[in-house]
Amino acid sequence: MNTHLLLVDCPDEPGLVSKITGVLYRHGLNVTSNHEFVDQNTAYFFMRTEFTAEEDPEPLVPEVRSILPQEARVRLVQPGDRRIVVLASREHHCLAELLIRHAYGELGASIVAVLSNHATLAPLAEKFGVPFHYASHEGFERPAHEAEIHRLIEQYTPDYIVLAKYMRILTPEFVSQYPSRIINIHHSFLPAFVGARPYQQAFERGVKIIGATAHFVTHDLDEGPIIAQSVIPVDHSHSPADMAQAGRDVEKLVLAKALKLVFEERVFLSGNRTIVFD
Amino acid sequence: MNTHLLLVDCPDEPGLVSKITGVLYRHGLNVTSNHEFVDQNTAYFFMRTEFTAEEDPEPLVPEVRSILPQEARVRLVQPGDRRIVVLASREHHCLAELLIRHAYGELGASIVAVLSNHATLAPLAEKFGVPFHYASHEGFERPAHEAEIHRLIEQYTPDYIVLAKYMRILTPEFVSQYPSRIINIHHSFLPAFVGARPYQQAFERGVKIIGATAHFVTHDLDEGPIIAQSVIPVDHSHSPADMAQAGRDVEKLVLAKALKLVFEERVFLSGNRTIVFD
């Protein structure tokens, strides 16, 4: 008995749950978990169904599709390890968290390679036996550097690309090659700060909370759909460096949590929002 | 168009979602929200379906029942104000929170009466125009006092009884008259403390977190199914009185949150656990 996931999204109409689960029932499949949600704002329907089957359930798909609106998106996937390429720069905390979880089978994915525009983290990746590619951005125009990154990524055919404190801005052209497949983590503050040295700004403003946001990357780097967020309290005795350390602790856990949700196919996109079946 | 809730729980078997939603679909009803869960531990199925209907959907119920296992529990209810009686003693914080929410239509229930074994809170209830009954326990055997409380409650025919810091222990006999209909709030600590003066004990142990638990009351007062929990950080500079104040802040919000979940019929019982569709 293997576990499968049926993932559906389409414009809402009456009877969708009944019709979809009806197909599964007629095929004698055992549903172990089911989530659905209608975004009232857009009248769109989302459904994630986990079921077990002895034989290949692929024949289900056209049958499900036939009862749904034309625009429906239907996917049948197996849970289990995704292949990911991690991009990082010089900060180790997120990459280390992912490598440890990868090493102990807790990530829901295999890290097939680490790419970086610095050599700093090579020893860390190597400790865990993961290929590390150093592609410096120095002396390259942005398109040329991105082409190299793209070439390196492609040889690994990953399911997702994870930006684990990768400090280069990606062009819309690059991002458009991986729609809804790039996940980023970045620090967040109340209020938000624009410009350089955000922890220095947060310190000068005396914020009492440091946060982190994991999100899909769209053409607008830090503005893609949010997958997970968390915060940690700080106070006046925290220097900018202390705030940055507090931020790192929350960043690594939020990133790991978001990835788990994505790899388990619990995250759907609804415009610029996510529906998260956790 | 009125909104209705169909609430089902029964032993799990294949096709339940398809069958139940099929009935709704055949009746032309519009499902606006649907949650289901199978407790793998007990192989029990739980479902909460919100739908809108122009006419009385009562005829659905026998039809749904006919396709479910014999032991199935099927309820059709309308959302909207429940009737509650609040029992309190001398502490005001939980009662005040509920009265404010009641006054502004945010409680999901109407407080039809406040009962107390002290007169202390009478002025508070009266500010909000809610009947207050003072039934001192002094000079009464426990059964006699409980009989009086029971008599007072019964004249209001409430849906639920809320213990908002009611400091009398209820007998199993009393509790059994209101199965899954009494909700209590109490402070919680890591670790737990037994015996008197828990905040003094928590202080002496130097706990760094103060918590609160809202739960259904069963025969074993503080051991019923947990509906909601939350915590608040404290430190060595908090006196026992400061800890108690911190505890009050978390208690009142946890109680209000738990009640909202219960009144919206989002809470199912599975043995001594709750399934909460939030």
Place this chain on the structure above:
Amino acid sequence: MNTHLLLVDCPDEPGLVSKITGVLYRHGLNVTSNHEFVDQNTAYFFMRTEFTAEEDPEPLVPEVRSILPQEARVRLVQPGDRRIVVLASREHHCLAELLIRHAYGELGASIVAVLSNHATLAPLAEKFGVPFHYASHEGFERPAHEAEIHRLIEQYTPDYIVLAKYMRILTPEFVSQYPSRIINIHHSFLPAFVGARPYQQAFERGVKIIGATAHFVTHDLDEGPIIAQSVIPVDHSHSPADMAQAGRDVEKLVLAKALKLVFEERVFLSGNRTIVFD
């Protein structure tokens, strides 16, 4: 024996703690709590000393001042109820929280009056016997309306003015009349949203956290020094109205917490940041 607070801030120099506590010691006073902090960024020193005395300790002040740098700010105050005027508009949650705490002696202040540009909350203030003044802004130029608010405030000689969801923007001229004496609460998001209908924007962006910030009001309304912040998790199933309700719960507790810190003289200003001795 009465409790007193000695509050000092001045440019840092060696020996400040020794000199200040030396004066207290020579006067035979019993220090019960002492906090000091040097802001390394600005080389400024802050100190809050709580002590008990049988006689009037006022003679201390010139002696303390004589050993400190010229620019030192020295205040000797007694803890205990501050007088506050609360400004509100139509939302009840913050005002209700403050009124309840006021009624039960938990606010650290007496609410001497409530002012509003709407009549909506009059019944709430009246329940608690607090004078309510309705000063509509309609038909008035902003300076004229503010002059009326100022006139109403002044007749109560409050220590602090609390904006408990007062939805009018205050001019720099008004604010400059109450330096570091106006405290505001406002919702906060990760990321921040500008413009109208912030909860609608937060919903469309799919935020997973809703926050609140209590701060002193300076000429730039929402940009003054932050006193306290907190957050609450939300998810895709929260409508904008649900998010607003979650926001209200966190706003009222953050405001109450910030006020307690201010009224106990635990909050110092260091440029645009606060030093909070909690």
Place this chain on the structure above:
Amino acid sequence: MNTHLLLVDCPDEPGLVSKITGVLYRHGLNVTSNHEFVDQNTAYFFMRTEFTAEEDPEPLVPEVRSILPQEARVRLVQPGDRRIVVLASREHHCLAELLIRHAYGELGASIVAVLSNHATLAPLAEKFGVPFHYASHEGFERPAHEAEIHRLIEQYTPDYIVLAKYMRILTPEFVSQYPSRIINIHHSFLPAFVGARPYQQAFERGVKIIGATAHFVTHDLDEGPIIAQSVIPVDHSHSPADMAQAGRDVEKLVLAKALKLVFEERVFLSGNRTIVFD
């Protein structure tokens, strides 16, 4: 200029802060941070002073001692890396967190060795170049096994011993060799559970929060003074295994946080409580 820490605890009496800081001032030392606290419950005084000095400040100590009550404990230490031995069993998460922080200089300590009663974690320690000693408990009486652990520890002369999910109970005899020098992390629940399989019990009870507590080990294993605590929310959809994973995430961060506080000498003992100057 080196940084030093002066750590004092003694029965409270008037003038302590003035006297102690007076000694530092007369020696021309620059205090950069100062914390003091009087435990009103026990009338005990605690003080942590951070200062910079060009020369060896050791001569201060007898001078400070001479002005304090007889029972005073005075320590002068330098901040900076402590030496720690980590004891673990089979779970990797806490050890991995400490090794990563150690490798990047974020732990405030050097892990000089890892000891275990299982061989499981040897490859992990070796990745980070830390000596690993496997001392199985099988076939040994408890005293004999502890003697071996003691022998292994002693060859590294550590400042602290960290139990990073070490699943053997230590005897009072063993613990008494390292007073206030053994730190443990363990899961915590609201309510607490005794006996085997706590996550299974937590699941069956339907807890909504999973916590972790870091504490000093005294003769009563899980009852020593608490250093830090934190929690993470869970719900009915979490299996016991999911709860355990959530617990691991909170355990590793709480342990790391507690160790940083201890290594920076911010934690004082007051009976069975801690005073934490953070």
